Every structure is written in C-alpha cells, then in structure tokens.
Amino acid sequence: MEQLKSIGRELAMGSQGGSSKEFLDLVKSIGEARSKSEEDRIILRELETLRRRLSDPDIPRRKMKEYLLRLAYAEMLGHDASFGYIHAVKMAHDDNIMLKRTGYLTVALFLDDGHDLIILIVNTIQKDLRSDNYLVVCAALVAVCKLINEETIPAVLPQVVELLNHPKEAVRKKAVMALHRFHQKSPSSVSHLVSNFRKRLCDNDPGVMGATLCPLFDLISEDASSYKDLVVSLVSILKQVAEKRLPTTYDYHHMPAPFIQIKLLKILALLGSGDKQASNHMYAVLTEIFRKCESSSNIGNAILYECVCCVSSIYPNSKVLDAAIEATSKFLKSESHNLKYMGIDALGRLIRINPDIAEEHQLAVIDCLEDPDDTLKRKTFELLYKMTKSTNVEVIVDRMIDYMINITDNHYKTEIASRCVELAEQFAPSNQWFIQIMNKVFEHAGDLVNPRVAHNLMRLIAEGFGEDDEGADTQLRSSAVASYLRILGEPKLPSLFLQVICWVLGEYGTADGRHSASYIIGKLCDVAEAHSSDDTVKAYAVSAIMKIFTFELAAGRKVEMLHECQTLIDEVLASHSTDLQQRAYEFQALLALSSQAIENVMPLDASCEDIEIDTSLPFLSNYINQAIENGARPYISESERLGTVNTITPASASHYQQDPAHSLRFEAYELPKPRAPPPSIQPSSTSSLPTSSSDLVPVSEATYTTREEQHNPKVQTLADQISAEIGVHLKLEGVQKKWGLQTYSSPSAPSTSSSSTQKATNGMVTSDTIRQSSLDSRKQQVPEVSAEKQRLAASLFGKKAAERKVQGGTRRPAKESQPAVATSAPEPPKEEKVIVPAAPPPDLLDLGEPSETATPTIDPFKQLEGLLEPAAGSDVASAPSPSVSAVKTPDLMSMFTETPSIVDSKSSDKGVISSTIAKKGPNVKEALQKDATARQVGVTPSGNNPNLFKDLFG
C-alpha cells in the first residue's frame, strides 16, 4: 500500500489533467500566433526549453510523453528536433500502452525507414508482437507498417504471419496490412505468403475482409490472370454489401459500407478488363448498384462513378453501358463542380468504348472548358486530348496553346506542351500547320520543351515533304524563314527556340532570294548581341552567319562584312568559351579560302546529306611515313595497347579493361578523375589532330592530362560543329521517329499534295495575322456566347459544319450547300487524308481565307459523304442551352464550410469563460475535460483566435 502510494504520487505530479501548463501554453500560443514568424519564434524558444529539459537524465515518463508531443509540434511546423529522436525510440519501450503508442507514433513521424535508429526499434517491435495485450500488438503492427524496411522484414515476418490467425479481428486486420506493406516494400519477401490474402478474404469480420481488399487490389493489378477465380466470390461479396448484409456500423450516410463497395468495384474493373467471361458475372450486380444508388448524396455519386469506371473497363455490355452513360450525363448536368469534374473524367473513360457518347454532351464539355475553375479546365483538356482525331486536332491544339500561354505552373505547362507536340506530331494535317504549332509551343514554353522536339523540327524543315516535291519544300522553308524573321521581333524568346531560328536562318535564310544576305546577317548579329550570355545561342548564330557568308561566296557573290558582324566576330574570337572561339576562327579561315573550296566545305542545303568519314585517313599516310622514317614509333592500335598493359600489370588488368581510355597509364596511382572520352572513339577528332597518333604511348602522367585538357574541348566543339553543319542527324540517333505525316509519306493522290502546296503559299505567311484577327473577332463576339460555343462544339465533335460556314464571310454560297464537307467523324482513315487539308480550323475562317484555295479541294467523294452525313447531330449542336449556362448555384460543399459564429452558443452559464459543459455531444467526459483544459490554459473564444473554438460542423 505504501509502495503503491509513492508510485502513485510520483505519477500524479507529472500528469495532472493529462497535460502540463507548459504544454497547454504552447498550444495556446501556437494557436494564437498571428504570423509564421511569430510561430517560428515560439517554436525556437520551445526547442531551447526542450533541449534543456531533455538533457536531464531523470525525466518522469509522463513528462516525457508530453515533451515528445511538443517535439512533434516543432517538427510539424518545420523545425528540426533531431536531438529528441532517441527519446522517442526509448518511449516505444514503455510498458504503458498510451506511452508506447505515442512513442511509436513519434518515431514514425520523425524517422524514415532508412534511419539509423530504426534498428533499435526492431527489437521492441519483436517483443511487442508477442505481447498478450492485443492493444500492444496492434500498436506494434502499426509501427511495422511504417518503420520496417526491406532489410528488417525477415526479423518480424514469422510473427506477423502468426498473427494472421489471432483471435482479435483488429489484430488480424493489421497483420494483413503489415503483410501488404512487406509486399509493397519487397514483393519477393512475401511471394510465398500471398495465399494468406485469399484466406483472409473469407474472414468472418467485415473489417478484416475490407482490409484484405487492399493487398488483393495490388496483387491483381500486377497480374489479373491468376485471380480470375475470385470473380465469383468478389461479386457475391459486393452483392451482399449492397444488400446491407454488413453491420450497420459500416454504413455511411445510409449507404452500406461504401468504401468497401468502391474497393470491390476497382478490383472487379481489373479482373473484368478484356475478359468477357469474367465480365458476365458482373453485369447483374452492376445493374443492381446503378439502380439502388442514390445520386443525391456525395457518397452515392462516388459509388456511381466507380461503377462507371468499372463498366468502362470490363467487357462492354449494352445494358450496363446505358446505365453508365445515364449516370455520367447526370454528373455533367449537375450544378456541382465536383460532379462535373467526375462527369468529365467518366466521359473520358466511356468514349474509349464508344466515341459517339461525347457528342451528346458537347455543350456541357465546352462549358467546362470555359469554366474559370482551373481544375475543371484541365480535366476537360485531358478529355479533349483523348478524343483528338485528325478532324479536330487543329481546334484542340489551338485551344491548348491558348491555355498554355496563360498558365504559370511549370509542371503543367510542360505537360500540356508535350501533349500539344504529341498531338501535332500524330495528327498534323500539314507541315505548315505543324511548324506553326511548334513555333507557338517554343515561343511560350520553349525552356520546358524537350530538346528532341527542336531537333525534330529542324529536321522536318530540312527534309521537307520528302521525295519528289522540291517546290513544296522550298515553300515550306521560305515560309518558315519568314515566320522566324517576324518572331525575332518579339522581346523574349526561349533559348531552344532561338537555336532553331538561327539554324533555319543560317541554312535557308537566303535560299529563296527574298532576303538579302546582309539583312539576315544583321538579324543574326542582333540575336547574338541580345543573348550575349547564352553561349549556345551565340554559337548557333555565329555558325549561321558563317553559313550565309560561305553560301554567298560560293555562289560568287561579294558579301561585305557588316560593322556589327565584325564586332561580333572580334568579340567571339576573344571569348572564354573555346567552342565559340573555334567557330570564329573557322569562320575567319573559311573567308580566306577560294570560292571553289568553300563550296566543297559548305555545300548549299546539304544538312540532310550524310557525311562520309573515311576512318583510315589516307591523306595522312605521307605525313606518317615521313615521321616513321624520321624515327617516330609506329601507331599501335588500341587493342594491342591493351594487350601490352595486360602483360605489364596483370593485377589491375580487369580494371583497365573496363575503362580502355586509361590503358596508356603505367603509373601505380590513379588519376584523380577519369573524364575524357577516348580520343579514338570520335573519328572526326583524329582527323583534326594528326599529331595525336604515334607519340602518345610512353607519355607521362602529367603531360597526358594536359593533353587531354587541350584536346577535350576540341573534340567537343568539333562534334558540335559537325552536328550543326549536317543538321541534327548525329544527335537524332536512337530517337523515335514518330511523325504524323503518314498523310504525305503514303502514296496519296497527286491532287492532295498540290492542294496542300497551294495552302502552303499563304497559310504560313499570313498565319499570325490571321490568328490575331481571329482573336480579335472572338473578343467582339463575346455577347453571342452560344453561337461561339456551337461553333466550337461543331469543330470539336465533328458535326455541324454549317455553323462554321456562316462565320466565314467570303465563303461561296455554293459551299454552304454542302454542309458536311468538312465533317468526317466516323470515316475510314484513308478518306480522312484527303479531307484534312480542306478542313481548316474554324478560327481561321474569320479572316476570309481566299476561297480559291478552298474550292478546288472539294472532291466528288466528299460531296458524296456530305449527302450521307446524317443531319441529326447538327440538331443537337444547334440547340441552345440556356439552362446549362445559367447562373451557377453554390457548390454542395459550401453547406459545410460556412459556419455561423458559434461563440454565443458556447457562452457559459458560469459566465467566466467558455464553459463547454453544456455542449451537446456523445462524449460528456471528453467535453468536460476539454472545458477543464481550456480553462486551465486560459484560452477563450474571445481571445486572439476565436476560430480555435469553432465547431467544425458548424
């Protein structure tokens, strides 16, 4: 009794009311902190206190729990509390379950599973897994999920497996999840135990069954085929759940175990994917859920959405598909943005089964596209991305680019830029359009675009259409040059884009004779001057200038050296960058050559020609013979040299074999940093460095390194040089050659190419002005929203071409009589090819595209199609939708968010402070305690932060 009393007293001292005044003060001051800096001050002061307190060797255990929570606060608010980590580990040893669990919790909050201290906790976990108290076992299993890493799995695995059959369902559930964690961390460690998951699926306890679905979901998404036998049982479970056979504690807002239902639907979607037999089992239960689910509650809609996902994944069945479509259209018609978002996502899934579904909802989709809500907009772009075809690619990509220009988030900008590029590459109706789009993408997201795209663009311009149509290529190039000269006027351009511009100007700037050499050179000098800090752009510019000079000289024309050009070259000659220097010197050297030689060195428009390199270097043989006669040692090939090394230092031979670049070294010590590529790998470097052959063998360490340093930049610059000269062939090796230009590479009718050539003439030159004015006109048309929307709908969904015709003022009436000319949604691809050039983006129509170019492209086939085109779709599109664009009612969520002031309801009858005794609520005890703590610490609703007292449910 005496002993008990003394122990009790000691405990009571540190733990009155559970928390000390200090802790309550801390919480209060954090809660009332007005700014981040104030909060930081509080925490830093707190950390000082804690550091002092924790250095005390004799801390009562309860006090320690509180210290740890204070440390957890500090870490949560972003301050380092690593000095206390070890105390958290110690706390996990405690016998008291509350302290133990707090210990585990703080360890998990502080440490990641690779931390050094983790090894200390494994022992504790092992001990606790054996405990009689199931709460202790549960705490240990929670810790296992968070703290055990790949190496320590074997230490606890046998115990965890044993616990799968524990009498307490809470333990079984957590053991299943621990095993799941092991599977996540290291699938091989538990591969022999996966049958346990199947067993646990049949557990009596619904909680254990529900938890087991998580690992099963992972397993099935890895390999669905070996779990097909589960389909029947899973369907029957889902059926029972939906029929409310589970305990009512799992109900959520009158919906039976919705989270379990959703998980089951996810699994069924995986199992039924592309499997008719498995899917057959599911149709009945899916129909049942569609029928039962209320679409009035959020959770009901969550289940409906999951059903739609499931239906879109499994083998299609018209009945459930209809139900899914109906659910989706309910989402889309909803006023709630959340539901619209889900609807757009669901639609994106359903159109994979049947692309026509989208048409019914085109106006809803366009509403979402124009919604100010960014999230919704992005989701809609995702949908558009999925439904892009060659008929609507122009509108969609235009929209994407308009959107891309306006966003600041780099992550998303990169994504949408790469999507634009992907769509353009896949569906580009013409090269002009492709280049235009690329220009825009580069202009606005240049630094975020993959350099590969720039190389592809350069290659496209260089290679042009391909075989026989040289005229079209020239058109393409001169239109590219024209557009680039115009774009150069823009104030800020990304580096990558400038590189492309410089290269194209250098290669084709003067090719069509429209621009004088000095004009182009002047422009290039401006570029170099404006980007004097960007060496890459400068290098491209200098090379481009060099090319123009040499082309002119080779053609026998005299080029006068502009003053600014001379300044640039002089500056570059003294540049710190050896690459730039070399280019400048080469430029100077080239100018001194005869025009005959120049023509050989720099042939006109030869970027696509392969450069043949004779690696035997026959022109050097005279020089070598002479050297050998004078007593030089003959060149030993690399393999021979390697052999020598092997015989000299057999111990280190294996090392040298791995890195032949260093095979010349006989010294005992290592180079500090092996970095240079072997000079002989790049054949071009040998050609420029004839001295590097024979006398290299017995060279000493020191000279070897300096030599390396001398050669390295040259090797590099030469490689650059060559790649700049021969286009991008060298860089493009191994790059996927994906182009959407099958239209042209495939042997299509000659009429196609000629019509596109005609378009090439004006399409590129006037593109920007067209865009500009179309933008203007769009602004003017703001009042007539619905017409604008219909037009967009028509162009997106491939219907209602007539709508568009109205916009184009200069269109001939004859054209209007064939409304469906440009629409070709469900056509075979072969015909699409023919039609694409004739279907310009509707935006462009505003300016009145010269009708001559359009008229001849109508071919009899299309006219026939126009007759066949059903008029039904156009009705849908033209139906105005006042209800959709009507005033939006507030979101569902706002019901929860706006809380009336509840301070009054809390004001107490005692009158002092907020006595919350009168509070309703199921837990009187807790409420009382809350009041007591609040009183103790002196936090009041009228204090600095009354929000602290706001009832979350309002």
Add this chain to the structure above:
Amino acid sequence: MGIRFVVLVNKQGQTRLAQYFYEHLSLDQRRALEAEIVRKCLARTDLQCSFVEHRNYKIVYRRYASLFFLVGVDNDENELAILEFIHLLVETMDRHFGNVCELDIMFHLEKVHFMLEEMVMNGCIVETSKTNILSPIQLMDKLVNKHYHLLAGTICCFNQLVCLSCFGVGKLNVLRINL
C-alpha cells in the same frame, strides 16, 4: 497506393496535423510541399471544385469552419470517395471529442493521429466503422484514466475529472494508476 498524405491547416495556412503515408519527406520537402498546396487550395472559392492537380497527383480538400483538410491522392483514386473520407474523419473526431474544434485537435494531436492510423494503413482506407476506429483509443484512455480512491481504497473506472467522489478533493488524495 492511394492516399499519400493527410494535412490539416487552418485559414492562415498554419499546419495543425500532418501525416504522410507514401514516403517520409525531409523537413524542407515537407515545408515546401505544405506551403505550395496550401497556397493552391486556400486561394480557391467555394464554387470551384474540391480537387486540385498538383505535380503528378491530386489534392482533395474540404473546409470545416476554420480548418482545411487536404488529402493528397494518386491519380486513379476516386475523388468523391476521398471527399467523403474526410467527412468520415471529421465525424469520427466529432464523436470522440464532442463538437470537435480546432483546439481539440491541437490539444489531442496524438489521438487524431491514432484515429488516422486506424483508418488508413499503407495509404489505403482500411477501417470506416467509427466504432472500430475509436475503440482502441477509448480503451487506452480508460486504462490510463483509471484512478484509485485512497480514502475508500477502491479503483474508479471513470476519468478523474468526472468522478463525483473526487470532486473537490485535493490531488494527493487521488492516485492515477496504470494497468
């Protein structure tokens, strides 16, 4: 995996609770992430939808009075379900604390963590029955809060604060014991 993290912040953007399920982030990463998502979510209006795309995942958020609940989820997660998961969490807290408010969460940080630990393991929702979520927490409370009446020589199973026999008695007359 599903749920990457649950973060509670108040209107001023101060973190009130943070638990990460996906991976352990360093202090700096955590700080940056929280600042970024808070900035994104708090700027949105009630009319906009409760989902925000962030990097390669999504954030589902819901506001209750002064507190924002931000849940980071993978892209294939059912957003509406997560929205309701947040509500379930708040309902559970409400059942435990009674008219839960921000201060409750601050005073009982560890308990809210325990609730989350019961509901979410390995980033998956494993328990949605409020009774099952709360029972271990209440059991632990009970064990801890049992106290001993020195004068009567009996163990009282109630929390000391609501024990009528202890009312007005000095603290030395009452022992807390651990079982």
